[in-house]
Amino acid sequence: MTDFFAIIIGAKEDSRRARLVKELRSRTRNLRESGERLDIVGQSRINSVPVDAHAVAIVLCRRGMGTSEIDAIAAAKKRSVPIIPVVADLRTFTTVAPQGVTEFNGFELSDPADIGELAGLVLESLGLQRSKRKIFISYARMDSSAVAQQLREAFTARWYTVFMDTISIRPGAVFQEELLQELADSDAVVLLNSPNVKHRPYVQQEIAFADQAGVSGIQVVWPKVQRMREGAFFMPLMLNAKNATAQNGVVTALTPTGIKQVLRRVADMRTAMQRHREKEMLSPVRAYAQTKGWKVVPYLGRHIELHDDVTRIRIDMALGVPTSRDLERAFQAASAGIPGGKLLYDPLGITNSQADHLNFLGSHLRLQYLDPKTALQWTVIP
Structure with a gap:
């Protein structure tokens, strides 16, 4: 099971904290389908976060932040955890943000109604939401x-x-x-x-x-x-x-x-x-998988797995036009078999020149491209 961590550094009574926690929990409910979860912790629990975990730190900045908060910021930086400083007004960023985060670009949260944008940035940092924007x-x-x-x-x-x-x-x-x-x-x-x-x-x-x-x-x-x-x-x-x-x-x-x-x-x-689009893309895949007795497990914003009692197959997924990072992810996740990796995306709307470009890159990376709407292609999956 993969755990994701959102580390919130700031005062416990900060109203932004409760709103952000509620929004993040709502947006990551679907992680349960893959047996994963998002764990939201405060600065006092930062040392309980595994070193190799997918994590992001959100710093709710204010003047005069305490020692435990400053120490948590230092710990996050030491682990190379991405940090999102949050201030009410970016014009006062350098005077409100603690010295440990002034090197990072800040997020202005002047109105609680903008908490959705912050939640999206957090999920992007964790790889759970498309970051193309x-x-x-x-x-x-x-x-x-x-x-x-x-x-x-x-x-x-x-x-x-x-x-x-x-x-x-x-x-x-x-x-x-x-x-x-x-x-x-x-x-x-x-x-x-x-x-x-x-x-x-x-x-x-x-x-x-x-x-x-x-x-x-x-x-x-x-x-x-x-x-x-x-x-x-x-x-x-x-x-x-x-x-x-x-x-x-x-x-x-x-x-x-x-x-x-x-x-x-x-x-x-x-x-x-994004969830709706992934669900639409997976619908024909599920229908085909049922004919083979496979179970389809979606991993929010990243990939799917097909498996039965013996075989487990990972297929990376891209929404829209696959980027070089999408191809890299599929390549790195590949097994020793040929083709080296599998990438699922819908070619609808993609121009011929872009398709030729993707095919060129895919051939050199030994990637197998799968169209969710073409069942014939799925017959090559063992």
């Missing part, structure tokens, strides 16, 4: 470009890569192929449902493809505009006078409240959306 904004240039740009800047400031078709596809690229690949490779879609979005040539195709690829998100709905039926699986966010500004009845921008609502909803949904 990619957002696809679907919008109509005619009446929502300004809002799209606002959101692009806000998401970028929170370490996301943002795809917008007006600026993200280089000249000369096959527009629709690149667009669908970027969509399949995203964590979430933000659909700006403005009056003109229904006239946008590709919007219905984008939303239908997102549904097919298992990529969900939020639908930001302009006043007096009906929710798109095609985007019914998106969580709605209705614009009003509190979260948007308008001139002559036309939305011109989101307010700071509106921007925060979009950011927080995506942050709150990311782990659940």
